Amino acid sequence: MPMFSPKIETLKAAAIRELQEERFVKMVKYAYERVPMYRERFQERNITPDDIKGLEDVPKVPFTYKNDLRDHYPYGILAVPVSEIVRFHSSSGTTGTPTVVSYTRKDMETWINLMARCLASAGVTGEDIVQNTYGYGLFTGGLGYHYGAERLGCAVVPVGSGNTKRQLDIMKDFKTTVLCCTPSYATYLAEAAREAGIDPLQDLSLKIAMFGAEPWSEEQRKHIEKNLNLKATDCYGMSELYGPGVAVECEYQNGLHVWADEFYVETIDPETGDVLEPGEKGEMVITMLSREAMPLLRYRTRDICMITWDECQCGRSHPRIMSMSGRSDDMLIVGGVNVFPSQIESVLFEIPGVAKQYQIIIDRDILDHLYVKVEMEPAMWESPGFDKDSFTWKVAENLKSVLMITARVKLLAPGSIERTEGKAKRVIDLRKG
Numbered sequence: 001m002p003m004f005s006p007k008i009e010t011l012k013a014a015a016i017r018e019l020q021e022e023r024f025v026k027m028v029k030y031a032y033e034r035v036p037m038y039r040e041r042f043q044e045r046n047i048t049p050d051d052i053k054g055l056e057d058v059p060k061v062p063f064t065y066k067n068d069l070r071d072h073y074p075y076g077i078l079a080v081p082v083s084e085i086v087r088f089h090s091s092s093g094t095t096g097t098p099t100v101v102s103y104t105r106k107d108m109e110t111w112i113n114l115m116a117r118c119l120a121s122a123g124v125t126g127e128d129i130v131q132n133t134y135g136y137g138l139f140t141g142g143l144g145y146h147y148g149a150e151r152l153g154c155a156v157v158p159v160g161s162g163n164t165k166r167q168l169d170i171m172k173d174f175k176t177t178v179l180c181c182t183p184s185y186a187t188y189l190a191e192a193a194r195e196a197g198i199d200p201l202q203d204l205s206l207k208i209a210m211f212g213a214e215p216w217s218e219e220q221r222k223h224i225e226k227n228l229n230l231k232a233t234d235c236y237g238m239s240e241l242y243g244p245g246v247a248v249e250c251e252y253q254n255g256l257h258v259w260a261d262e263f264y265v266e267t268i269d270p271e272t273g274d275v276l277e278p279g280e281k282g283e284m285v286i287t288m289l290s291r292e293a294m295p296l297l298r299y300r301t302r303d304i305c306m307i308t309w310d311e312c313q314c315g316r317s318h319p320r321i322m323s324m325s326g327r328s329d330d331m332l333i334v335g336g337v338n339v340f341p342s343q344i345e346s347v348l349f350e351i352p353g354v355a356k357q358y359q360i361i362i363d364r365d366i367l368d369h370l371y372v373k374v375e376m377e378p379a380m381w382e383s384p385g386f387d388k389d390s391f392t393w394k395v396a397e398n399l400k401s402v403l404m405i406t407a408r409v410k411l412l413a414p415g416s417i418e419r420t421e422g423k424a425k426r427v428i429d430l431r432k433g
């Protein structure tokens, strides 16, 4: 299958490591000089960029967390003046402070080329008609796929999200060959097509689907491939790291190639922060190697995976992310719905007034019941206008709208949840034992 950047995609692994080293060292200096947050973090550790001479010094470099972006809303970790920014994207912010990401013209070029690489890896070519159902706007999915597909020479149909009947009409009439969407929307489209009497084999021309933005299983892949008559490719990314386009499956679909000229990827022990060897499973940590607008050093993705530099049959030398398994904690299945405690946590922590203490309790009589106990910030709890009932409702509503789970929420006074040394006991599953 033709590559978009064959020279860089097939660069020898040793040459990639060399390029990474050079860029990493430079990026540390750049972030230190231009972003006060990084300068402070280095000073706290009594180090300067001079202490980072090569990849062996990476463990000395402080981590960056999602909350750092929130805490510096909106422009706090910009490394360039706003006049040099050509685009902002942002999380929705419906439940708290949004995370804002920014791009210079060069960042935009880098991202578009990475997206083109990803699409080509999946087998997309300039001959294809790409129907993009990712949301256009502040979310990175829509414009990311749009410009990447244009760069490759595809004909892009920028439908955006929603309006399923119209999506199906366009898919049929325009003879769409590539579908960009979330796996759950593809499942829905397949059902809607069947109900509308559309036969994917007879009536549609789909060949490839580009999936991302949510975790999905092999079962889901097989189901969608069968019901829409196409090949589904996994593409990984997150808005903090440009957007989609960080890593992608090739035609062999044995892990996702992460573009190592732009992303330095490590796995760490999420508890201790220690760097793990390739082949060991841990939390993925990524450093952006040429980001101008918003440098990110050792960004904690919270995704658990294993990295391999083993050669791939496709000829790409870039390492692969293997067996990605959700977030850095154990998945729960409550009433048939998959949910990670970290997802519940991120919904809770985005609600102003909620303290960083909570407990998830699951019990079962005939059905599963999910209880979420949330500790409140003193300022909110003690404020005269605080309405406990409507706040409880708000927390439950946010959990429902974001995660589609029904939880019985109980608000607790500040300090009610027992503090423990080390790892907090966040989840109590009474169904076991």
Ligand SMILES: [Zn+2]
Residues within 6 Å of the ligand: 250, 251, 252, 257, 312, 313, 314, 315, 316
């Ligand atoms: Zn490959």
